[in-house]
Amino acid sequence: MEMMRSISQLKQYIHRKKEQKLTIGFVPTMGYLHEGHMSLMEKATSQCDIVVLSIYVNPLQFGPNEDFDEYPRDMERDMQIARNMNVDVVFSPTTEEIYPNKIYTTVSVSNLTSRLCGASRPGHFDGVSTVVMKLLNIVEPHKAYFGQKDAQQVAVIKQMVTDLNMNVEIVPCPIIREKDGLALSSRNVYLDKAEREQAIKLFESLEQSERWIEEQNVTSFELEQLLYEHISSAHLANIDYIEVLSFPDMQPIENNIPISQLLSNHQVIIALAVKFGTTRLIDNRIYTGSLNTEKREPELGGMIYV
Amino acid sequence: MEMMRSISQLKQYIHRKKEQKLTIGFVPTMGYLHEGHMSLMEKATSQCDIVVLSIYVNPLQFGPNEDFDEYPRDMERDMQIARNMNVDVVFSPTTEEIYPNKIYTTVSVSNLTSRLCGASRPGHFDGVSTVVMKLLNIVEPHKAYFGQKDAQQVAVIKQMVTDLNMNVEIVPCPIIREKDGLALSSRNVYLDKAEREQAIKLFESLEQSERWIEEQNVTSFELEQLLYEHISSAHLANIDYIEVLSFPDMQPIENNIPISQLLSNHQVIIALAVKFGTTRLIDNRIYTGSLNTEKREPELGGMIYV
Numbered sequence: 001m002e003m004m005r006s007i008s009q010l011k012q013y014i015h016r017k018k019e020q021k022l023t024i025g026f027v028p029t030m031g032y033l034h035e036g037h038m039s040l041m042e043k044a045t046s047q048c049d050i051v052v053l054s055i056y057v058n059p060l061q062f063g064p065n066e067d068f069d070e071y072p073r074d075m076e077r078d079m080q081i082a083r084n085m086n087v088d089v090v091f092s093p094t095t096e097e098i099y100p101n102k103i104y105t106t107v108s109v110s111n112l113t114s115r116l117c118g119a120s121r122p123g124h125f126d127g128v129s130t131v132v133m134k135l136l137n138i139v140e141p142h143k144a145y146f147g148q149k150d151a152q153q154v155a156v157i158k159q160m161v162t163d164l165n166m167n168v169e170i171v172p173c174p175i176i177r178e179k180d181g182l183a184l185s186s187r188n189v190y191l192d193k194a195e196r197e198q199a200i201k202l203f204e205s206l207e208q209s210e211r212w213i214e215e216q217n218v219t220s221f222e223l224e225q226l227l228y229e230h231i232s233s234a235h236l237a238n239i240d241y242i243e244v245l246s247f248p249d250m251q252p253i254e255n256n257i258p259i260s261q262l263l264s265n266h267q268v269i270i271a272l273a274v275k276f277g278t279t280r281l282i283d284n285r286i287y288t289g290s291l292n293t294e295k296r297e298p299e300l301g302g303m304i305y306v
Numbered sequence: 307m308e309m310m311r312s313i314s315q316l317k318q319y320i321h322r323k324k325e326q327k328l329t330i331g332f333v334p335t336m337g338y339l340h341e342g343h344m345s346l347m348e349k350a351t352s353q354c355d356i357v358v359l360s361i362y363v364n365p366l367q368f369g370p371n372e373d374f375d376e377y378p379r380d381m382e383r384d385m386q387i388a389r390n391m392n393v394d395v396v397f398s399p400t401t402e403e404i405y406p407n408k409i410y411t412t413v414s415v416s417n418l419t420s421r422l423c424g425a426s427r428p429g430h431f432d433g434v435s436t437v438v439m440k441l442l443n444i445v446e447p448h449k450a451y452f453g454q455k456d457a458q459q460v461a462v463i464k465q466m467v468t469d470l471n472m473n474v475e476i477v478p479c480p481i482i483r484e485k486d487g488l489a490l491s492s493r494n495v496y497l498d499k500a501e502r503e504q505a506i507k508l509f510e511s512l513e514q515s516e517r518w519i520e521e522q523n524v525t526s527f528e529l530e531q532l533l534y535e536h537i538s539s540a541h542l543a544n545i546d547y548i549e550v551l552s553f554p555d556m557q558p559i560e561n562n563i564p565i566s567q568l569l570s571n572h573q574v575i576i577a578l579a580v581k582f583g584t585t586r587l588i589d590n591r592i593y594t595g596s597l598n599t600e601k602r603e604p605e606l607g608g609m610i611y612v
Contacts, residue, residue, distance in 0.1 A: 087328050103469045105469035106414050107470070108411065159410050167441050
């Protein structure tokens with residue numbers, strides 16, 4: 001496995017591999033790797049000849065009061081994981097390498113970003129789409145792998161790639177969870193014991209949602225109320241948002257028709273963002289088609305369940 | 307020469323040519339080709355194995371009260387010119403092909419676009435940078451050729467390519483002029499006889515500027531005044547803007563120091579936009595280094611003079 005910090009070095013490497021007709025898979029991450037990232041690397045190595053993992057905590061996607069400085073980092077451990085997962089190159093550039101000068105160009109995806117994390121983290125998705133564009137131009141992969149836990153991020157990146165005729169296939173991968181259901185996140189390390197115990201409420205509420213939709217025929221409005229009650233019963237939970245939207249366009253749905261009826265024509269996402277102490281967790285579930293038939297994969301999204 | 311309307315057809319063609327290790331040159335245009343475009347094609351064919359010319363009038367870069375519908379079109383004549391210039395492919399997509407669905411993604415270059423045409427044509431450069439990004443992703447050229455008449459456009463595209471690590475070299479090409487000095491533009495065809503005669507004032511004022519800078523040691527403020535007086539002596543001229551800015555960042559320069567002194571550290575652009583009737587003409591000149599020594603090419607810009 002090679003570790004590279006320089007864009008030009010990586011580009012030369014990619015150029016050589018493409019000359020050999022090898023396919024390139026790309027897994028962009030902010031490091032502090034967990035099994036969610038490992039599932040991306042696993043899929044990438046199974047589908048591509050060469051896998052590039054990037055580890056870069058991108059300042060552009062953090063707000064002024066967010067956790068950029070505190071974001072967990074452990075390069076040695078990450079390198080070991082990447083090696084174990086048969087990654088070919090770890091690309092870990094400095095910020096001077098990625099932003100050698102002030103950047104004046106922004107890639108923005110409107111509409112999909114007006115709600116959820118787009119609303120609660122202003123500028124976040126511009127930072128994401130701009131750096132992902134840069135990384136995709138540097139690596140020029142055939143396929144790039146993203147975790148479905150950040151469902152809005154995946155939707156934004158897919159929209160960008162389609163709108164701008166970019167030459168890459170975006171591969172969304174299922175959410176990976178702890179045994180008790182907590183979605184894996186590098187930020188979980190921040191949680192203290194009591195917070196960690198209560199964080200399970202997110203997964204529980206998503207599990208409950210299925211029954212509420214299927215058995216109680218709730219509307220999106222009613223479902224949001226039930227989710228709110230369930231999650232706020234955890235006294236450490238500080239709810240950022242609870243939204244039930246159409247997917248992947250992230251727009252409000254009819255709030256006086258049962259969701260179960262809407263599912264014949266729409267995919268629906270339940271998206272949650274909840275703070276425990278200073279730690280902001282997100283989770284989601286996407287419902288496709290009738291819940292009474294065998295669960296299908298969402299059009300954008302890999303498996304829903306773990 | 308091949309004519310293509312489909313993105314996938316063009317992509318397959320490019321893929322085959324790249325497999326043969328041929329270099330691709332790209333000349334994006336809105337058609338109604340003139341000798342300015344021809345100079346781009348000539349440079350492209352001299353530097354690249356395969357030259358793709360695109361002809362596409364992009365609605366996204368026209369304002370609601372601009373001349374999108376009236377923009378001159380003559381595909382037959384354009385095809386003949388392209389054939390004569392040894393272009394390999396004319397890519398002339400429909401708007402359904404370029405924008406099959408509503409586009410949510412915008413590429414914006416800030417700072418460089420706050421003045422000149424960026425100020426007088428709101429949204430124009432977002433439309434330009436977004437469509438150029440799309441076209442560059444479709445054609446994936448090694449080099450792309452742009453006319454320096456649209457100096458701000460070239461600066462914006464170069465900034466975008468640098469900021470986003472795009473894999474293309476932007477080649478700016480000198481302004482091509484009529485015998486009397488009028489910069490070539492597809493829009494010149496709109497001018498009636500009286501307007502055409504007075505339109506020469508733009509070039510004249512740029513020519514005069516050299517003397518004003520060199521002999522009268524004018525400041526940017528004084529130069530703008532002199533340009534204003536000269537151009538407005540044409541009674542059909544309706545001035546949109548006259549600006550003297552640093553180049554290529556398009557920012558105001560010290561207005562109480564003679565320009566001739568500033569030239570030791572800065573490139574300076576004189577940029578003009580003037581309407582004659584409904585026809586909006588632009589022109590510019592870039593000054594680099596001392597005017598007393600042999601004129602050098604600006605860092606971004608090919609030759610200054612015709």
